Amino acid sequence: MANNKSVFFNPLSKDNPVLVQILGICSVLAVTVKLEPAVVMGLSVIAVLAFSNVIISLIRNTIPTNIRIIVQLVVVAGLVVIVSELLKAYAYDVSKQLSVFIGLIITNCILMGRLEAFAMANRPWPSFLDGVGNGIGYTIILVIVAFFRELLGSGTLFGFQVVPQCFYEAGYANNGLMILPPMALIVVACIIWVHRSFNKDLQDK
């Protein structure tokens, strides 16, 4: 069980897919303008990652080696379309905000990375934990970035006004740059900087 524990907890910090493996950056840039879509995107990735890991792990011994990437893609694409359809049916507003980015989970490198590196070689239960762990690791970063971008860019959190009106009257202005993608990259870089400074073993010599 000690092994399962590390499978689940490592991706949260020491082996975080965004901070350490630098995967899935593109969607971090795109969906972190507001917190709500960021959270939904995170949950969608957790769901797709966990289930595709389990499915691939279950059939890993039957997959012909030469088409294994195609098989992984078919499974991931199928799951992503199902998630996208579910969102359209039950969370229409959010699915409109996320627009193409739910579909682009298919191309999220975290998915192919985990399937290829973990699910193809491990049993379903550890694979499930690995999927959930990596999904949460990704979601944490998404939420942190979205928190700063929404707070500084729009003065709101989850759509509720947080920065009081008297600030604006005193001359405070929302930072328009925060809404644009480049700031997401800079925020991610700052998070990586802080993260590395606490984890000396991750620093390059």
Add this chain to the structure above:
Amino acid sequence: MNKQGNAYTLIYIVVLVVLVGAALAFTSISLKDRQQANADADKMRQILASVNITPANAADIISDYNTYITDSYIINEAGEKVDGDLKAFDVNVALQVKEPADKRLMPVYVCTLADGAVKYILPMYGAGLWGPIWGYISVDADGSTVYGAYFAHQGETPGLGAEIEKPAFSSQFIGKQLIKNGEFLPVAVVKAGQKPAGDEDYVDAISGATITSKGVGSMTDVCLTPYANFLKGLAAK
């Protein structure tokens, strides 16, 4: 059986694709009604937004729509009602704007406000910088004065082109005249501080979003001009 052989590989992929395909078909069919209901409710919300009505919560949209939108019909370029089974709500404006003006089916939504005032809501559809933009514009019973406008977009740049959906932009249209001296002139969108060549009414474009702003301008032109006869007919009443 040899798991690396061609026959196994072929059979494997065929079975997998059929299974995944079946799962997707099942999801799509079982969720279709709900998705359509969501899309319809969203369209109703946008139509109401053009007459400055914002339903308090999602559950109120349909009842508000049924309260305020008292009639809807399809007209042609001559301003005559087109009879048929097709409902105005189901007209795909995106496809209709590609037709030449004299063949277009153009929906009109009639809104009766709480004080009894009648407004006519006209849909629009055009292209922004990154993708489609669309909107609704509501006109007073005189056929000329703009009562309200609503714009939306699929993927314009946040902070720039995406500003067209904010009231700061759309409220500029309120009070503009579409008919001047008996001539129909759609509202122009021009750079702040400038004036259009003709004497039509105009609103300020969004700085830094030239293409999206031009898209809005050409959208009002392309989509509203065919309504000219209908609106002049209202003015004559």
